[in-house]
Amino acid sequence: MYAYDELDRTLINERVLEFRDQVKRRLSGELTEDEFKMLRLQNGVYLQLHAYMFRVAIPYGTLSSEQLRRMAHVARKYDRGYGHFTTRQNIQFNWIKLAELPDALADLADVGIHAMQTSGNNTRNVTSDQWAGVAPGEIEDPRIWSELLRQYTTLHPEFSFLPRKFKFAITASDHDRAAIKVHDIGLRLYKNAAGETGFEVLVGGGLGRTPFIGKTIKPFVHGHDLLSYVEAILRVYNQYGRRDNIYKARIKILVHELGIEKFAKEVEEEWLQMRDSALAIDDSVIEDIRSRFSYPAYEKLPHMPDELKKAAHDPHFEAWRKNSTFPHKVPGYAIAVLSLKPVGGPPGDATADQMDAIADLADKYSFGEIRVGHEQNLALPHVARRDLPALWKALDKIGVATPNVNLVSDIIACPGLDYCSLANARSIPIAQELTRRFANHDTANLIGRLHINISGCINACGHHHVGHIGILGVEKNGEEFYQITIGGRADEKAEVGTLIGPAVPYGDVADVIEDIVEAYLALRARPDELFIDAVKRLGVEPFRERVYATR
Amino acid sequence: MTSPLQQKIKISGPSVITANRTWDGIVIWRTAAKGWSAELSDAAIVRTADEARALLAESVADDVGAIGAYIAPVELKDSGKIKPGNLREHIRSAGVTIDLPVPA
Secondary structure, eight states, rough: OOOOOOOHHHHHHHHHHHHHHHHHHHHTTSOOOOHHHHHHHHEEEOOOOEEEEEEEEEGGGGGEHHHHHHHHHHHHHEEEEEEEEEHHHHEEEEEEEEHHHHHHHHHHHTTTTTOOSSSSSSBOEEEEETTTTSSSSSSSOOOHHHHHHHHHTTOOOSSSSEEEEEEEEEOHHHHHHHGGGGSSSEEEEEOOOSEEEEEEEEEEETTSSSOOOOOOEEEEGGGGGHHHHHEEEEEEEHHSSSSSOGGGGGGHHHHHHHHHHHHHHHHHHHHHHHSSTTTTTHHHHHHHHHHBBBOOOOOOOSOOOOOHHHHHHHHHHHHHHHHEEEESSSEEEEEEOOOHHHHHHHTTTHHHHHHHHHHHHHHHHHEEEEEEOTTSSSSEEEEEEGHHHHHHHHHHHOOOOOSSSTTOOEOOOOOOOOSSSSSSSSSSSHHHHHHTOOOOHHHHHHHOSOOOEEETTTTOOTTGGSSSSEEEEEEEEEEEEEEEEEEEBTTTTTOOOOOOOOOOEEHHHHHHHHHHHHHHHOOOOSOOOOOHHHHHHOOSSSHHHHTTOOO | OOOOOTOOOOOOOEEEEOOOOOOOOOEEETTTTTSEEEOGGBBBOSSSHHHHHHHHHHHHOTTTTTEEEEEEEEEOOOTEEEEEESSSHHHHHHHOOOOOOSSO
């Protein structure tokens, strides 16, 4: 956990007071909606179909049990008893009243949580690997650098009115769980051939209307130079990014139109002018941030304790352990993923009661810490393996132990037309139907790793472009239709999926996905050839043929 | 941002003016009595672009009471009942099409 200092606490509390005054002036009519809109957006407040939506940041996906309990409190007191974890390590409350928002914000601020820059044309919540600090083989904890960027970009005056929103993601592992290649700036922490630690910097990734995979702009940037280098990128973007057309305003369009070489040259020129300025980071700054992260006092524990051996006889526990627990950097410990994808449930939602119970379990089994992943699941990052059987029982009781992590029913979905004012089609009911179709755990295991992503419009909050199977809702003559792509992926081999054919109506989507999965099972070279690898080998044609031959 | 009043208004059938209430965000409809109601059945119906423009103008003028006013299509049933004219408006009127995680 990172402990905020006095400056952070003051900033957050002042922000609450400021927003309270802005809301008061809006409700009295002193501020018009045109004047107020940007102010509310900069505090994470959107207007959706039925109500205001309040998006709260969970920087780099790390939460304390106290913070999660406070989110449960906000859900219960100001909303309808639940929250929705998003694909960018935020939580959204869907039914909040503007008049009560300052109180909700104040309650969150008490535990160091805020909603600054969760919307608007500024630098958004800095996201990272949800297993940061505990993943085996990690170079170092990427949250230290995420926190540096959070501090640096928060309320940065030069980056508060960018051409468009701007998103950072950081990983320090070989396997990218933070989807860095589909962010405006992606940072991969690694050791170079000389043994120095630094960043590969990627730029211009993004999804939405025009998807692009990020390109490497500089293969190695030393940590000391990180801020000056990203500032140089942001300055070039701020200067040349298009403000005349919202659809062409993201940095990905600028990088694409200029070409990565020319863009990199502009950045390099800018950077050389400021590299040795006050933005050069002193080791003491990093050490100060590092010292504010606390890590558990792990015990020396056996890898295979008696509790685990005994529980291995229970097939339900074993199914969960094999699917939802992952190796930890410390022997005797595990990372336990909590699936927020129950059969028939809305992906990513958690009730206030579940949040409270998870917070209690985090205190009991995970040193009071919870992680939030972009896949819309939670994780307890420090569970002693001896405690896994007891933890599983408790998680099962509250409905977050569905053993479907990374399987076909672990679906990423945006809120879609049920909530969102931008959406053209519903996402959640499609996800719910698919989880019912693939509810059988043995079948899901037979299929193996398969990521389905659903977006209710081209803005792609459900990251459909990078789903192994992507589903995009569109509107045709007043009816909901869905385009299907296959072959996308969001990891270190990120790719944008390929459209398999004409959009299909709402009622056919689940059948089409079943057809694609059946085609894969029939065509895979061997049982362990993953869906995504089979698509890579075969192309989309056999799947297209299967889907459209009879339609 | 272009004001809704500066946009070309074209309606193809009976329509209403809808918005969200400023203080709590709930869905509301403009009534013939120059007020707002949380019930679609209370909505004033307009049938021509001129009527729609006039009703939208008075709706937008109430910036304190409502936010984001726009013209939405409706269907008028033989029974006199007003039905939302498309899926989006149906969801705004009737609520989400799924069970909420916590029943109301």
